[in-house]
Amino acid sequence: MLVAAVFGGFIRRLSGFGGALIMTPLLMWVFPIPFLIPIVMCSEVFGGALLSRQWKVHQEDRPRLWLMLIFSAVSLPLGIWLGRFIPLVTLKTATSAVILFFAAYLLFKPHVRLNSSSTLDGLAGGLSGLLLGACGIGGPPAALYLNSTNQAFDRTRSLLSHFVSGISIFAIIAASLMGGGLGWLTYFIFAIPAYWLGLRLAQRVLGMHALSDNALKRLCLALLIANAGFNLLFLLIFK
Numbered sequence: 001m002l003v004a005a006v007f008g009g010f011i012r013r014l015s016g017f018g019g020a021l022i023m024t025p026l027l028m029w030v031f032p033i034p035f036l037i038p039i040v041m042c043s044e045v046f047g048g049a050l051l052s053r054q055w056k057v058h059q060e061d062r063p064r065l066w067l068m069l070i071f072s073a074v075s076l077p078l079g080i081w082l083g084r085f086i087p088l089v090t091l092k093t094a095t096s097a098v099i100l101f102f103a104a105y106l107l108f109k110p111h112v113r114l115n116s117s118s119t120l121d122g123l124a125g126g127l128s129g130l131l132l133g134a135c136g137i138g139g140p141p142a143a144l145y146l147n148s149t150n151q152a153f154d155r156t157r158s159l160l161s162h163f164v165s166g167i168s169i170f171a172i173i174a175a176s177l178m179g180g181g182l183g184w185l186t187y188f189i190f191a192i193p194a195y196w197l198g199l200r201l202a203q204r205v206l207g208m209h210a211l212s213d214n215a216l217k218r219l220c221l222a223l224l225i226a227n228a229g230f231n232l233l234f235l236l237i238f239k
Contacts, residue, residue, distance in 0.1 A: 001027060001187060002194040005043055007227075009198025012047045012161075014206070014220050019044050019195070020164075021099050021224055024136040025231045028092050031184075033083055033136050037175035038184045040136060041168035043195040048165025050199060061159045067118060068125030068142065069166040075126040076170050079133020080178045086134065089235070095135045096231040102140040103224035106147055116149045128167060133174065138167050 004026040012019035020040050027036045057065055083091065114120065124145040132138025142163055146156045176182060 001030065001039075001191060005191045005194035006198040006201070007223075008040070008043060009047055009195035009200075010202045011198075011220055011223060012044065012195075013051065013199045013202035019047060020132075020137050020168075021103075021139055022227055025092070025096050025099065025227065028095065028136065031187075033091065033134075034080065034175045034178060035184050037080075037132070037136050038172045039187050039191055041171040041175075042188050043191050044168040045165050045172070046192055046195060047199060048161055048168070050196075051161055057158050057162050058155050061155065064116070064118075064121045065159060065162055065166070067121045068128075068163055069170075071122040071125035072129030072132070072138070072163075072167045073170045075129035076133045076138075076167070077174050077178065079130040080174055081133075082130075083134040091135050093232065093235055095137060096228040096235070098131070098135075098140055099137065099224055100228035100232065102144060103221045103228065105144065107218060107221040107225065113150055114145065114148045116151070120145060125163070125167075128163075129170070132167060132171055138171070139164060 004023040007026075008019035008023040011022050023040045023043065024036065027040065030036075031039070086094075124142045127141035128138040131141060139160075143160055146160055149156070176184075
């Protein structure tokens with residue numbers, strides 16, 4: 001858990017998202033989904049609170065943020081309910097496969113470009129909530145959508161980071177009420193310092209090396225691909 005939290009904090013600081021994408025596939029080997037969601041999401045909220053001082057949501061993006069959060073809050077409980085009927089091995093495989101596809105898709109720079117709209121904002125938020133509830137990750141739909149729009153990376157990163165923090169709060173409440181209980185608080189106490197260490201390590205890397213936005217994105221996506229590939233290989237070996 002400590003290794004997953006450090007790695008999650010490291011990725012979150014570099015890209016604005018990805019903490020849950022790293023932590024969830026690893027922690028699924030230890031905890032059930034409703035139990036691990038609050039642990040991971042509390043870490044994401046903690047990271048988001050620290051980063052919010054540096055990454056401010058653009059004025060024009062605030063209505064979009066609220067719209068995405070509303071749709072995610074509605075669909076998240078449905079995802080938790082549906083997740084109860086999916087075998088654990090299937091969930092583990094699907095989670096890593098989604099992350100692998102998502103990261104590889106962005107890494108190879110697709111030429112698909114979208115014009116942002118209220119409809120697409122709501123759809124991305126709703127799919128993120130559904131996916132988060134079912135398998136513990138909610139970033140890919142929103143990240144794929146936002147990274148496919150014609151918007152500056154720093155603006156996208158701020159919007160995505162605040163969305164991740166908001167949906168994380170909803171997930172903590174929903175998962176605790178729908179089967180997770182409060183036993184996760186014991187593990188959360190250890191996860192937060194480890195997550196903070198990951199944030200600090202990433203800050204040092206950024207301070208030592210002047211990385212471009214493109215280099216940061218490629219580094220984070222490569223790490224996500226490696227993590228997802230490792231989990232899929234592990235599943236294949238011990239299936």
